[in-house]
Amino acid sequence: MVERDYAMEAKVEERPAIRVEAPAVPKKKEGDLPVEQNELKMKASDVNLWYGEKQALFDVNLEMFDQSVTALIGPSGCGKSTFLRCLDRMNDVIDGVRITGDIRLDGEDIYAPRVDPVQLRARVGMVFQKPNPFPKSIFENVAYGPRIHGLCRSKAEFEEIVERSLTRAGLWEEVKDRLQEPGTGLSGGQQQRLCIARAISVNPEVLLMDEPCSALDPIATAKIETLMDDLKKNLCIVIVTHSMQQAARVSQRTAFFHLGKLVEVDDTTTIFTNPTDQRTQDYVTGRFG
Amino acid sequence: MIGYILVLLIVLAAVSYFFGRKRAVRAVEGREYLLHSRPNYHGAFVAAWVGIPSVLLVLVWILFQGSVIDNLLLWSLPPGTTDGLSVGQTSLLLSEIKSVAAGNLFSEPSLVVQEAAERYQRWEAIAQWAMVGVAFSVALLGLAIASRRISPDFRARHGAERILSGLMIACSLIAILTTLGIVLSLLIEALRFFDRVNPFEFFFGLNWEPQIPIREGQVTAGGAFGAIPVFAGTLLIALIAMAVATPIGLYSAIYLTEYAHPKVRAVIKPVLELLAGIPTVVYGFFAVLTVAPAMRQFGEMIGVPIAPNSALAAGAVMGIMIIPFISSLSDDAIAAVPRAMRDGSYAMGATKGETITKVLLPAALPGIMGGVLLAVSRAIGETMIVVMAAGIIATLTATRLSPVTTVTVQIVTLLIGDTEFDNPKTLAAFALGLVLFLVTLGLNILALHIVRKYREQYE
Ligand SMILES: Nc1ncnc2c1ncn2[C@@H]1O[C@H](COP(=O)(O)OP(=O)(O)O)[C@@H](O)[C@H]1O
Ligand SMILES: [Mg+2]
Numbered sequence: 001m002v003e004r005d006y007a008m009e010a011k012v013e014e015r016p017a018i019r020v021e022a023p024a025v026p027k028k029k030e031g032d033l034p035v036e037q038n039e040l041k042m043k044a045s046d047v048n049l050w051y052g053e054k055q056a057l058f059d060v061n062l063e064m065f066d067q068s069v070t071a072l073i074g075p076s077g078c079g080k081s082t083f084l085r086c087l088d089r090m091n092d093v094i095d096g097v098r099i100t101g102d103i104r105l106d107g108e109d110i111y112a113p114r115v116d117p118v119q120l121r122a123r124v125g126m127v128f129q130k131p132n133p134f135p136k137s138i139f140e141n142v143a144y145g146p147r148i149h150g151l152c153r154s155k156a157e158f159e160e161i162v163e164r165s166l167t168r169a170g171l172w173e174e175v176k177d178r179l180q181e182p183g184t185g186l187s188g189g190q191q192q193r194l195c196i197a198r199a200i201s202v203n204p205e206v207l208l209m210d211e212p213c214s215a216l217d218p219i220a221t222a223k224i225e226t227l228m229d230d231l232k233k234n235l236c237i238v239i240v241t242h243s244m245q246q247a248a249r250v251s252q253r254t255a256f257f258h259l260g261k262l263v264e265v266d267d268t269t270t271i272f273t274n275p276t277d278q279r280t281q282d283y284v285t286g287r288f289g
Numbered sequence: 290m291i292g293y294i295l296v297l298l299i300v301l302a303a304v305s306y307f308f309g310r311k312r313a314v315r316a317v318e319g320r321e322y323l324l325h326s327r328p329n330y331h332g333a334f335v336a337a338w339v340g341i342p343s344v345l346l347v348l349v350w351i352l353f354q355g356s357v358i359d360n361l362l363l364w365s366l367p368p369g370t371t372d373g374l375s376v377g378q379t380s381l382l383l384s385e386i387k388s389v390a391a392g393n394l395f396s397e398p399s400l401v402v403q404e405a406a407e408r409y410q411r412w413e414a415i416a417q418w419a420m421v422g423v424a425f426s427v428a429l430l431g432l433a434i435a436s437r438r439i440s441p442d443f444r445a446r447h448g449a450e451r452i453l454s455g456l457m458i459a460c461s462l463i464a465i466l467t468t469l470g471i472v473l474s475l476l477i478e479a480l481r482f483f484d485r486v487n488p489f490e491f492f493f494g495l496n497w498e499p500q501i502p503i504r505e506g507q508v509t510a511g512g513a514f515g516a517i518p519v520f521a522g523t524l525l526i527a528l529i530a531m532a533v534a535t536p537i538g539l540y541s542a543i544y545l546t547e548y549a550h551p552k553v554r555a556v557i558k559p560v561l562e563l564l565a566g567i568p569t570v571v572y573g574f575f576a577v578l579t580v581a582p583a584m585r586q587f588g589e590m591i592g593v594p595i596a597p598n599s600a601l602a603a604g605a606v607m608g609i610m611i612i613p614f615i616s617s618l619s620d621d622a623i624a625a626v627p628r629a630m631r632d633g634s635y636a637m638g639a640t641k642g643e644t645i646t647k648v649l650l651p652a653a654l655p656g657i658m659g660g661v662l663l664a665v666s667r668a669i670g671e672t673m674i675v676v677m678a679a680g681i682i683a684t685l686t687a688t689r690l691s692p693v694t695t696v697t698v699q700i701v702t703l704l705i706g707d708t709e710f711d712n713p714k715t716l717a718a719f720a721l722g723l724v725l726f727l728v729t730l731g732l733n734i735l736a737l738h739i740v741r742k743y744r745e746q747y748e
Pocket of ligand 1: 056077078079082083
């Protein structure tokens, strides 16, 4: 096992980077206050990104708040996934990517040299467009994160964490009798919820979701949307979505991307009813996209 | 002569290709769009009709001409000439007649033979010209039939394609039939062996001394055909080879897919695969001249006597030889694991090492297993390296360091020198060959099955 240095900076050292225990009580009740009153969780400032010679993001500034859902919308190829992948440094894996600017998690630069992306990704989980369970049993899929991060010592601890994660992901009742069966044998919607369970098994503080429902049928989609409502009580969720209805249903804040630029970000209701920018207006009313 | 005829027929077919083309174009007065098939299909159709039947006919003719003339010759000899001659003597007589006919006179031939030789010459000439005549008639007949069918509506493309697919079926049939023939001959000889030697003794006997019973009249006396030592030697060498090849092959595959820069990979991968192309005799030299002495010296240094023709040297060199089987197939298998798996693992905060050992390798395991099994089957069937390096004494040894023998080496020694195919010693080679064939066949089928099943998983 690789030695992990969880100290990202002084502020983080005070608490374990990975909380095995879920916070007992949500800090605030949803809807009490505008989302901006929530704690600022992540903040991107002047982010530029190049794939080789080609620039994919231009001066993106975005704040993402705790216990809320931030939706990223915009036409295909406008850089939503690219931006999302900056938030857990998944672009590091790709050759030839260059990033400038500043992205902070709890006020601390995640691209600072002393930050190990491997540790960062334990705090910022990710769910992909296509469900991608490992070719392992359902149990092992969920236990993967706790196992590699050494969160559990005994089998009982693993069982507990697996059950809790699957329950939070709304999948426990459906799979509790077949935990040893391969995760790849589940239906698409179940697989996606399994991936959500896997992502939250290490108690991340932020959950990034890249079009998590685009491969699913409406019923499975509805389940995941309900789930997001639930999860955001103790998480900061950032979701990329192609469906404006979905953005309207699940998010509190919406950011509209166009050609690699962040055009406008505001409360979801404002974006959909009273946007400032003409391009946003055109997009949300379906005039282009 | 035959060569000229074949070339001529092929030239004729080529000419008729252009003839067919032209005729098709002329049939529509140059307006090619009126043709159902493009003109070159018409040409190909005619060429096939001209070339294929006539060439086939020539080949069949050659096959039977010799024996027909031989029989005619024997039949035409004065009555009583061949009475009391054995098969061998008859064929001797025939070859005498033929050499006289060819003008090679060693001694004064008898009158009978001289006459027969003249007849032979005459018939040969007749047969030859008859063949030319018939072949070209068939070719022209084909030309007539095919070119009469040319018309704007004629579906020449379908015809040409059907002929082509027929040709391809014939070619694959040849391969399959040859394989069947090999298996059958192996099987028949092996059964003859098991007629004389109890299969139970062969498969479970611990004593391998096939040299004893070759003397005349002693076929059933003594002679030990217990193949266990031979199987054990094979297994031992294969095991050593796998112990060398599996880690090296697997680690190079991991390095190539996950760590190497694309440019490095583009160089290393072909170089690794080159290892499979080196002739095994060369590996044999390497084992005998380099590896074995080095091992003996090393053994002396640490005080362990290592026989110069030990299984260790042969196994190690064989291991080097089969590295590409493992590395190449494992490399494919690892590279075929979808990107989404890697992303999923990295996104969970796994390191590269964890991703490889916990996600990629398990997912690629079937493909890797396939590669390993193919390598094993290759190692078991390998002859040259072991013949040169491991020696030919058949003893069951408990230690890796003294000489052993293998199935392939035994087959070679059993068949060297003595070519009489009716004593158990030589027949034993076929029994061993059959076992070898079945084992490697089984391994190959298993490996291909695993690899294929694995491929389906992600496509
Ligand atoms: N790995 C990559 N290499 C090069 N270009 C990429 C890569 N990934 C995305 N891009 C380019 O970056 C732009 C933004 O892509 P992406 O973030 O996937 O858009 P979205 O998710 O909004 O549809 C596109 O023009 C795309 O072609
Ligand atoms: Mg995308």
